[in-house]
Amino acid sequence: MLVILTYNLLITLAFIIYIPVIIWKMVSQGKYRSQFWQRFGYIKKQEGTKTTNAPVIWIHAVSVGETIAISSVAAELKKKHPHSTLVFTTVTDTGQQVARKVITNADLFSYLPVDLPRAVRRFVRRIRPDILVLTESEFWPNLIRITKEEGGQVILANGRISDSSYKKYTYLGPIWQQTLANIDYFAMQSEQDVKRIINLGADPQKVTNSGNTKFDQLSASATPELSQQLYQDFSLNQSDLIWGAGSTHPGEEEQLLVVYSQLQKESPTLLLILAPRHIDRAGDIIKLFADKGIETVCRTTLNNRNPREHRVIILDTIGELSTVYLIADLVFVGGSLVPWGGHNILEPAAVGKPTLFGPHMFNFVDITRLMLDAKAVIQVQNHEELTVQIRGLLADSDKRKELGQRAKETVQKNQGASQRVAEIVGFYLHR
Numbered sequence: 001m002l003v004i005l006t007y008n009l010l011i012t013l014a015f016i017i018y019i020p021v022i023i024w025k026m027v028s029q030g031k032y033r034s035q036f037w038q039r040f041g042y043i044k045k046q047e048g049t050k051t052t053n054a055p056v057i058w059i060h061a062v063s064v065g066e067t068i069a070i071s072s073v074a075a076e077l078k079k080k081h082p083h084s085t086l087v088f089t090t091v092t093d094t095g096q097q098v099a100r101k102v103i104t105n106a107d108l109f110s111y112l113p114v115d116l117p118r119a120v121r122r123f124v125r126r127i128r129p130d131i132l133v134l135t136e137s138e139f140w141p142n143l144i145r146i147t148k149e150e151g152g153q154v155i156l157a158n159g160r161i162s163d164s165s166y167k168k169y170t171y172l173g174p175i176w177q178q179t180l181a182n183i184d185y186f187a188m189q190s191e192q193d194v195k196r197i198i199n200l201g202a203d204p205q206k207v208t209n210s211g212n213t214k215f216d217q218l219s220a221s222a223t224p225e226l227s228q229q230l231y232q233d234f235s236l237n238q239s240d241l242i243w244g245a246g247s248t249h250p251g252e253e254e255q256l257l258v259v260y261s262q263l264q265k266e267s268p269t270l271l272l273i274l275a276p277r278h279i280d281r282a283g284d285i286i287k288l289f290a291d292k293g294i295e296t297v298c299r300t301t302l303n304n305r306n307p308r309e310h311r312v313i314i315l316d317t318i319g320e321l322s323t324v325y326l327i328a329d330l331v332f333v334g335g336s337l338v339p340w341g342g343h344n345i346l347e348p349a350a351v352g353k354p355t356l357f358g359p360h361m362f363n364f365v366d367i368t369r370l371m372l373d374a375k376a377v378i379q380v381q382n383h384e385e386l387t388v389q390i391r392g393l394l395a396d397s398d399k400r401k402e403l404g405q406r407a408k409e410t411v412q413k414n415q416g417a418s419q420r421v422a423e424i425v426g427f428y429l430h431r
Contacts, residue, residue: 003174041113041122058087058129063095066135071102072216076422078105087127101319115140124150131429136160144182153428157421158213159188161196177201187421190366211417214346227326241270244328246321247277247343255383275315282316322347330354330393349407354400376407
């Protein structure tokens with residue numbers, strides 16, 4: 001009890017300290033307004049109240065990547081339990097927007113309430129979940145504890161313990177041990193994650209390596225019809241040479257600008273579609289390229305304008321990056337030339353695209369190692385090496401095709417995690 005009281009005191013103080021930031025963002029940026037009360041567990045009665053005996057499955061993913069990764073699990077669960085009520089929550093705005101696009105069978109979308117006891121209990125009692133499926137590393141003590149107290153079961157799906165998290169969790173002591181004890185089962189991404197969660201205190205009998213659901217994404221939707229539609233939407237031809245750069249960060253666009261400036265001189269028809277991780281930075285990136293004499297156009301203002309007049313398109317839309325990879329001849333995945341930790345390299349790999357990334361991939365260690373061991377991707381150490389590698393790929397279409405095919409086959413060999421996770425959830429749902 002003392003452990004819970006101490007945690008609740010600390011998180012309440014942290015929330016009070018953060019209140020001025022929330023108010024400032026609401027006033028200056030318009031954030032939090034539409035979902036302010038959801039953060040305290042308030043949802044409409046007709047949306048949340050359980051009125052039938054059908055099971056309620058609650059899936060929570062923090063943001064965009066986790067939402068996309070768990071979407072195939074959501075689909076499997078709804079297929080296996082068609083009469084269930086599916087509730088889907090996120091933390092971030094972008095995660096919520098993507099969820100409403102990719103989780104097509106959810107009955108209720110909401111933001112996760114702040115991990116304050118009253119807010120969490122209010123939400124849990126409103127939706128009355130039979131099972132809560134947390135993704136990757138969403139270990140919220142009150143969320144997990146109160147769900148259990150209210151009669152729900154808790155599963156960690158696609159569980160992941162990063163290097164930095166592993167060190168942090170070892171210092172959390174009793175509250176961490178109690179949180180782990182309240183989780184019914186841990187479906188982890190890899191053997192390393194299995195070992196780490198057990199070392200941190202999880203019951204080995206409740207842990208398995210179910211694989212990474214990210215391998216199950218996207219490839220099924222990669223149809224010739226969709227590709228053709230994208231060419232039309234972007235006013236491009238299949239003969240155009242397209243370099244896709246996804247999920248880029250500050251400090252990285254400057255390097256990609258240098259790479260593109262050099263390559264475009266050698267390959268004048270090369271067109272770059274650049275997708276910043278945060279689309280509100282589109283204006284800054286346009287200015288960055290314009291200062292170097294490279295005109296750009298945003299996806300949202302493209303309309304019927306000819307991109308060949310610009311050569312660079314800034315993707316300022318939510319949830320479109322994975323489909324844009326379909327028309328790219330090669331792809332660079334960002335967050336990796338700067339020490340951010342990288343982003344999902346499986347999305348372009350799954351659709352057979354030559355995929356490159358930088359040295360900083362510490363958030364995707366297992367995936368990176370697997371793909372590199374299969375010689376299915378290319379890792380570079382800096383933007384100079386990136387220039388050399390892209391130059392070689394642009395000059396050799398057979399090499400691009402071979403690398404892309406190897407990447408696609410590697411992804412396909414590692415698929416099936418979503419079905420395994422859905423089976424685990426189904427087992428606990430009917431206990």
